Amino acid sequence: xxxxxxxxxxxxxxxxxxxxxxxxxxxxxxxxxxxxxxxxxxxxxxxxxxxxxxxxxxxxxxxxxxxxxxxxxxxxxxxxxxxxxxxxxxxxxxxxxxxxxxxxxxxxxxxxxxxxxxxxxxxxxxxxxxxxxxxxxxxxxxxxxxxxxxxxxxxxxxxxxxxxxxxxxxxxxxxxxxxxxxxxx
Amino acid sequence: xxxxxxxxxxxxxxxxxxxxxxxxxxxxxxxxxxxxxxxxxxxxxxxxxxxxxxxxxxxxxxxxxxxxxxxxxxxxxxxxxxxxxxxxxxxxxxxxxxxxxxxxxxxxxxxxxxxxxxxxxxxxxxxxxxxxxxxxxxxxxxxxxxxxxxxxxxxxxxxxxxxxxxxxxxxxxxxxxxxxxxxxx
DNA sequence: AAAAACATGTAAGCTGTTACATGATTGG
DNA sequence: CCAATCATGTAACAGCTTACATGTTTTT
Numbered sequence: 001x002x003x004x005x006x007x008x009x010x011x012x013x014x015x016x017x018x019x020x021x022x023x024x025x026x027x028x029x030x031x032x033x034x035x036x037x038x039x040x041x042x043x044x045x046x047x048x049x050x051x052x053x054x055x056x057x058x059x060x061x062x063x064x065x066x067x068x069x070x071x072x073x074x075x076x077x078x079x080x081x082x083x084x085x086x087x088x089x090x091x092x093x094x095x096x097x098x099x100x101x102x103x104x105x106x107x108x109x110x111x112x113x114x115x116x117x118x119x120x121x122x123x124x125x126x127x128x129x130x131x132x133x134x135x136x137x138x139x140x141x142x143x144x145x146x147x148x149x150x151x152x153x154x155x156x157x158x159x160x161x162x163x164x165x166x167x168x169x170x171x172x173x174x175x176x177x178x179x180x181x182x183x184x185x
Numbered sequence: 186x187x188x189x190x191x192x193x194x195x196x197x198x199x200x201x202x203x204x205x206x207x208x209x210x211x212x213x214x215x216x217x218x219x220x221x222x223x224x225x226x227x228x229x230x231x232x233x234x235x236x237x238x239x240x241x242x243x244x245x246x247x248x249x250x251x252x253x254x255x256x257x258x259x260x261x262x263x264x265x266x267x268x269x270x271x272x273x274x275x276x277x278x279x280x281x282x283x284x285x286x287x288x289x290x291x292x293x294x295x296x297x298x299x300x301x302x303x304x305x306x307x308x309x310x311x312x313x314x315x316x317x318x319x320x321x322x323x324x325x326x327x328x329x330x331x332x333x334x335x336x337x338x339x340x341x342x343x344x345x346x347x348x349x350x351x352x353x354x355x356x357x358x359x360x361x362x363x364x365x366x367x368x369x370x
Numbered sequence: 371a372a373a374a375a376c377a378t379g380t381a382a383g384c385t386g387t388t389a390c391a392t393g394a395t396t397g398g
Numbered sequence: 399c400c401a402a403t404c405a406t407g408t409a410a411c412a413g414c415t416t417a418c419a420t421g422t423t424t425t426t
Contacts, residue, residue: 004385022405032324032340035282042386044407069405097220103339110335118335139217149360150295150303154288155217157353164349168342175334189413207377227414229379254377 003055003081005101006046009036011074011082012108014056018073021047035100047072055081082108087117090124095132099165119180122173129166133159188240188266190286191231194221196259196267197293199241203258206232220285232257240266267293272302275309280317284350304365307358314351318344 003011013024013033021044028038037043050056055078058070074082086105094102102125109118140155188196198209198218206229213223222228235241240263243255259267271290279287287310294303325340 006385020405021407025405032321032343037386039387040405040407041388041409045385103342107335107339110333113333136217148295148298150292153353153357153360154292157288157350157357158217160349160353161346164345165342168338168345172338172342175338179334191413205377206379210377222414224415225377225379226381226416230413 003050003053003085004046005098006036006042007050007055008082008085009033009104010043010046010050011055011078012104012111014072015074015079015082015108016111018071020069020071033104050078054078083112086112086121090121090128092128092132095125095128095162119173119176122169122176126166126169126173129162129169133162133166136162188235188238188270189231190283191221191227192235192240193267193270194218194289195228195231195235196240196263197289197296199257200259200264200267200293201296203256205254205256218289235263239263268297271297271306275306275313277313277317280310280313280347304358304361307354307361311351311354311358314347314354318347318351321347 010024013019013027019027021040024047025038025040025043028034028036028043047056047058051058051072054075056072056074058072060070086109088105090102106118106121106125109121136155136159140152140159143152143155146152195209198204198212204212206225209232210223210225210228213219213221213228232241232243236243236257239260241257241259243257245255271294273290275287291303291306291310294306321340321344325337325344328337328340331337
């Protein structure tokens with residue numbers, strides 16, 4: 001029943017712009033979204049499943065071409081599913097295991113400008129990132145001082161990557177807060 | 186035929202210390218290696234496959250307990266497979282899609298102190314990270330200036346994360362170079 | 371003695387990969 | 399017209415998740 005990560009990615013793209021399976025594959029190949037598979041064996045079945053769930057609807061283009069070209073767009077239920085996903089709380093597990101998916105959610109919020117959800121998302125994200133960094137720091141302290149230095153260095157790499165994400169989240173939050181005060185003028 | 190990512194992770198852990206399936210699951214649950222699944226349905230079949238490939242060998246402990254406890258350790262072929270993996274060149278694709286796996290490789294190099302491979306690994310890693318950051322920068326420049334700012338911010342998040350990795354790799358490299366000169370004294 | 375945790379596994383089902391198939395359109 | 403590329407898929411298979419099964423040791 002539930003919608004997979006790939007399904008939500010497809011739903012988000014289709015909400016921005018209706019597209020065919022081939023269009024979507026090209027997007028996955030050519031943009032930073034390349035982390036999702038562009039293989040036909042993944043995308044076409046995922047589209048069919050979304051259609052069966054009533055989250056997207058396909059319309060066939062007959063104009064000017066013999067070969068039909070099927071263009072998909074989200075149904076109202078699909079849009080609601082997408083909004084629900086974007087509004088999910090940010091958990092520690094999301095931060096630890098699905099950071100990419102969180103960034104994807106953030107990117108898709110661009111198409112729902114009404115909500116102030118972007119700011120609360122970034123606040124929650126910053127809070128969970130800070131908490132997870134503390135966890136990692138504690139794991140680091142528990143490690144032997146070596147040699148070899150590799151285990152400590154590997155954990156330090158993770159910590160620094162998460163710190164970079166935290167700095168980014170705080171900067172992005174300031175950016176949106178600034179925009180808001182400007183708009184109030 | 187080929188060995189999966191999980192298989193290599195298991196092989197690396199068993200090279201450090203022979204262990205049973207349950208031991209390995211606990212490691213995956215309790216350490217920064219938690220990104221790999223700790224589900225029995227993943228680990229036990231993976232161990233059996235490694236055994237069938239002749240990369241690990243299981244020995245049954247009968248002492249003091251009715252229920253046998255099967256402890257695995259790598260065979261010579263398994264150790265060679267592990268070494269081959271650690272010695273693989275670092276590619277752009279590794280950096281873009283399998284950064285976690287690269288970090289795992291780095292961590293396992295702790296158990297092969299003979300090789301100076303750690304340093305060449307870090308040099309290659311830094312080079313590929315720098316190249317990939319350039320790619321992302323170009324993708325960023327190709328994006329519209331918005332609003333909404335989300336797409337650009339998302340790409341910037343990726344860039345900053347990769348920059349953090351690059352700084353780490355350079356620092357780690359200096360660390361090993363320093364150790365080497367100290368040892369030469 | 372009962373409950374909890376230890377330890378090892380299996381089965382069903384889903385997702386994604388790789389490789390292939392098929393016809394349509396476009397460029398030389 | 400032939401080749402390449404566009405566009406849409408299918409089939410076989412591998413791997414993982416979830417849920418369950420089973421017996422053992424330890425704790426209460």
